[in-house]
Amino acid sequence: MLKLYTAVAAALALSVISCQSGKTSTVTDSTSTKTVTTSTTTEVVANEKPGKKASNAEIIARKQVPVLCYHQIRDWRPKDSKTAKDYIVPIASFKEKIKMLADSGYHTILPDQLYAYLTTGAALPSKPIMLTFDDTDLDQFTIANPELKKYGFKAVYFIMTVSIGRPNYMNKEQIKQLADEGNVIGSHTWDHHNFKKFAGDDWKTQIDKPTKKLEEITGKKIEYFAYPFGLWNAQGLPELHSRGFKMAFQLAEKRDANDPLMTVRRILDSGYWSAKTLRNSIKNSF
């Protein structure tokens, strides 16, 4: 309960800050009239740089920031299929890979930073990388997140809302905690329906309702999306723009030249890969 109150207080504080940004008030006393300008909180507006937004061609021309995609972080079981093991990174291997990233000088960045970099050329830390986790698996909270914290790393968690609170998946409180600790929560649809097949009510069921649910849980705006299976089609992209999404993440296919922000590339860090293989793949893929 205490945690909930703290979270609500934090959300309230944030909305107060944004409402008061740059507010000007006039204070009158017997001798003078002075104008007091409340300082603008840089944290809230840091990514809203003024100036012209980059064209799609300019966005495509910028060096890509590596984005890694993870699913389950757990040891392989005898019944795991050969294909499944691509999506299951054993715990010791995961720890080794995260340590390798830290030792190699990588700094994790979050979607707002990537968006600012792509659209305005805003500076990024040296050796930027983004870590993303799909599908709401509980081990992302219990195993991955504590490991990332050791190095001061933050990540993006793309939540499939149908799974929230189910056995072996994260619950609302855990998702809220990740958001409160400075990670980003994104949408990964309601039940992992193929984006290329969205029609009619799917836009409500798979996009609008999950966004609302995740905003209720986190108290924050949901502005980033990951395609189930990494699959997308060009005709669906305007639907994401019209719903206020700033960027969407696929897997390693070529970006759409007409909409690079909605087709940001990620590579899957395979369960078969060593830390060395991952390091080489990062260099070769982005």
Ligand SMILES: [Zn+2]
């Ligand atoms: Zn998925």
